[in-house]
Amino acid sequence: MPSVDDSIQFVKGIGPKKAKLLEKLHIRTLRDALETYPRDYEDRTHITPIAEIDMEDKYAVRAVVGTEPKVNRIRKGLTLVKCTIYDETGTLNVTYFNNPYAAAQLRVGQEYVFYGKVQGFGRGRTMVSPQSEKVAPDADHPGRIVPVYPLTAGLTQRDLERVTAAALDTLTGEWPDPLPELLRAKYRLPDAVDALSAIHRPKTKDDVAQARRRMVFEELFLLCCGLQQLKERRKADSGIVFTSNGLDSFFEALPFTPTGAQRRAIMEIAADCASGRPMNRLVQGDVGSGKTVVAAGLCALAAQNGWQAAFMAPTEILAAQHAETLAPMLDKLGISCTLLTGSMTAAQKRAALAAIETGAAQVVVGTHALIQQGVQFHRLGAVIADEQHRFGVAQRAALSAKGGSPHVLVMSATPIPRTLALIMYGDLDVSVLDEIPPGRSPVETYAVGENMRKRITAFIDKQVGLGGQAYVVCPLIEDSENAETKLKSAEQHAKDLQKLLPHRRVAVLHGRMKNAEKDQIMRDFAAQKYDILVATTVIEVGVDVPNANLMVVEDADRFGLSQLHQLRGRVGRGTRQSYCVFFGADKGQVARERLRILCRTGDGFEVARADLAQRGPGDFFGQRQHGLPALHVADLAADLALMQNAREEAEALLAADPTLAGYPILLDRVQRMFAEQNDEAFN
Numbered sequence: 001m002p003s004v005d006d007s008i009q010f011v012k013g014i015g016p017k018k019a020k021l022l023e024k025l026h027i028r029t030l031r032d033a034l035e036t037y038p039r040d041y042e043d044r045t046h047i048t049p050i051a052e053i054d055m056e057d058k059y060a061v062r063a064v065v066g067t068e069p070k071v072n073r074i075r076k077g078l079t080l081v082k083c084t085i086y087d088e089t090g091t092l093n094v095t096y097f098n099n100p101y102a103a104a105q106l107r108v109g110q111e112y113v114f115y116g117k118v119q120g121f122g123r124g125r126t127m128v129s130p131q132s133e134k135v136a137p138d139a140d141h142p143g144r145i146v147p148v149y150p151l152t153a154g155l156t157q158r159d160l161e162r163v164t165a166a167a168l169d170t171l172t173g174e175w176p177d178p179l180p181e182l183l184r185a186k187y188r189l190p191d192a193v194d195a196l197s198a199i200h201r202p203k204t205k206d207d208v209a210q211a212r213r214r215m216v217f218e219e220l221f222l223l224c225c226g227l228q229q230l231k232e233r234r235k236a237d238s239g240i241v242f243t244s245n246g247l248d249s250f251f252e253a254l255p256f257t258p259t260g261a262q263r264r265a266i267m268e269i270a271a272d273c274a275s276g277r278p279m280n281r282l283v284q285g286d287v288g289s290g291k292t293v294v295a296a297g298l299c300a301l302a303a304q305n306g307w308q309a310a311f312m313a314p315t316e317i318l319a320a321q322h323a324e325t326l327a328p329m330l331d332k333l334g335i336s337c338t339l340l341t342g343s344m345t346a347a348q349k350r351a352a353l354a355a356i357e358t359g360a361a362q363v364v365v366g367t368h369a370l371i372q373q374g375v376q377f378h379r380l381g382a383v384i385a386d387e388q389h390r391f392g393v394a395q396r397a398a399l400s401a402k403g404g405s406p407h408v409l410v411m412s413a414t415p416i417p418r419t420l421a422l423i424m425y426g427d428l429d430v431s432v433l434d435e436i437p438p439g440r441s442p443v444e445t446y447a448v449g450e451n452m453r454k455r456i457t458a459f460i461d462k463q464v465g466l467g468g469q470a471y472v473v474c475p476l477i478e479d480s481e482n483a484e485t486k487l488k489s490a491e492q493h494a495k496d497l498q499k500l501l502p503h504r505r506v507a508v509l510h511g512r513m514k515n516a517e518k519d520q521i522m523r524d525f526a527a528q529k530y531d532i533l534v535a536t537t538v539i540e541v542g543v544d545v546p547n548a549n550l551m552v553v554e555d556a557d558r559f560g561l562s563q564l565h566q567l568r569g570r571v572g573r574g575t576r577q578s579y580c581v582f583f584g585a586d587k588g589q590v591a592r593e594r595l596r597i598l599c600r601t602g603d604g605f606e607v608a609r610a611d612l613a614q615r616g617p618g619d620f621f622g623q624r625q626h627g628l629p630a631l632h633v634a635d636l637a638a639d640l641a642l643m644q645n646a647r648e649e650a651e652a653l654l655a656a657d658p659t660l661a662g663y664p665i666l667l668d669r670v671q672r673m674f675a676e677q678n679d680e681a682f683n
């Protein structure tokens, strides 16, 4: 009796050679074959009478071979096989290029289902290189839904059908199903055997949908169980205890009244830090929702309890900006704030490092280097990281290993739905800032083409004249790189703009400048020594100059929607009416439609949803996942509702059975899933 763990080498028709090729698709055993899902299906259940073929498209026809396939040599090494087929309604030509083998299989007078693309019209109508399957004389429904598997050179769909058929044959009897029966019943999910059979050999489209639903649920459920276990395990770690006594004075020291969302997030942080376990929390909020204040709350808590806090910003510009925002707030509470960046002089750095080592520096702001380059802290109690740091499970484990387990707060400016965030950020708890500070009016947004160039230049001039400031963002630094596509470069554009507006003060900022220089320009812009800042996307995240009220993005069609939303978020941060102009609306229908989404909504969650739908989750999240196992079936954009269910069920199940001792099959699958991605913290 063959077993699912047998090598596919012994499947009839698959020798060592094909086995090697299958290995390229990660198929070694029958189980691997079962877990290799079709990437698509061809619906050959719908048979079209030949007379009704009226478009160039793919069709399934049920027809008899009418003429002997004839081989024509067109050119050296190129053959064309031709024959005709007919049904009760008409006849159709069939051709095969360079595939005499396929044609040789056809017998005159035999009925087949042919499936393929029909080209041409009228008498010239031809089905090109169709797949064919013999029809038994008395078959009613000869067509079927045919799985289309991923392939590699040298393998055919038939090979994949062979190995999956052999694998499906082993599925009799007891197949270990990781999903508890209660859940299957509750969500009406087919069991594993039915689902696998339907995925590989569906009878109807609905079979596929049902089976897919189960696979998605299973995958998300396994993922959530694993993450929940990570969280549970952490509960065993002991954390530094911060009391919340000083929080009131912190709130009083703020230059404004915190929003309800900010207050809630800070209270959640305080509760975590008082719990006796290390905090691992994500604060997520739309542009301008005021995340910095929340981080400041944690810094204050740490310092008031006699511990140091490290605040890591994604760029030096932001580190400097955060230090400047934090210093006056913390100063009121008698807490010192120290900046440590690469662009400081050696003497400044020495002084900062010494203060950090003695503990005189209570709050330290810098870039990732704060943690990486072995800066010695006296008593590090809290770390604030940006999501861009990919400060994942492994990094946190490394930190804990250094001694103590500081509380960790991760900041994210990507507004994604909470359910998604809980999964994307794995084992982090999530606080959402879903409220924008009062007194802001929405940024008026326009998508324009080159024909508006003069008017926009005049508009920049006008806004500056009214006391505002403008950003102009370009995709490139220098012109030379991309002469043919004529993208705007920051340097050239700054020169051009200065010529057009000689009475305005124009500065340029890009990633290749020295950090100290960037820092100075940013400070000068914030201090209103410049009117217009022409920049690359170095200013995308976090830059906060409330007086700036106009954002112009050149070649906006080159950027992702969420990125444009981030850029737009640089304005509308003060009380001045703000504007955003995207050039690129004249670069075709698609570009225009995309930019119009931003004109319609200022809500980052909605933009993210549109971005997700357009680009697909793979592109959208890129490396953003914090070392999570890869998902093979679930689509994070489309399967949100199932994801919610899967998470709730995983939480409930683990609350009842934290070690999954009662669910050995589930436990085994969870461990396999997490082992695959080599997560050191899990092993």
Ligand SMILES: Nc1ncnc2c1ncn2[C@@H]1O[C@H](COP(=O)(O)OP(=O)(O)OP(=O)(O)O)[C@@H](O)[C@H]1O
Binding pocket: 256, 257, 258, 259, 262, 285, 286, 287, 288, 289, 290, 291, 292, 293, 413, 437, 438, 541, 542, 543, 544, 546, 569, 570, 573
């Ligand atoms: N409760 C509040 N009331 C009024 N203004 C606030 C409040 N909270 C924050 N601000 C101000 O709003 C601006 C944005 O805050 P912050 O820079 O923290 O935003 P952010 O969430 O980091 O946004 P981004 O992701 O766009 O950088 C700052 O100028 C800040 O001083």
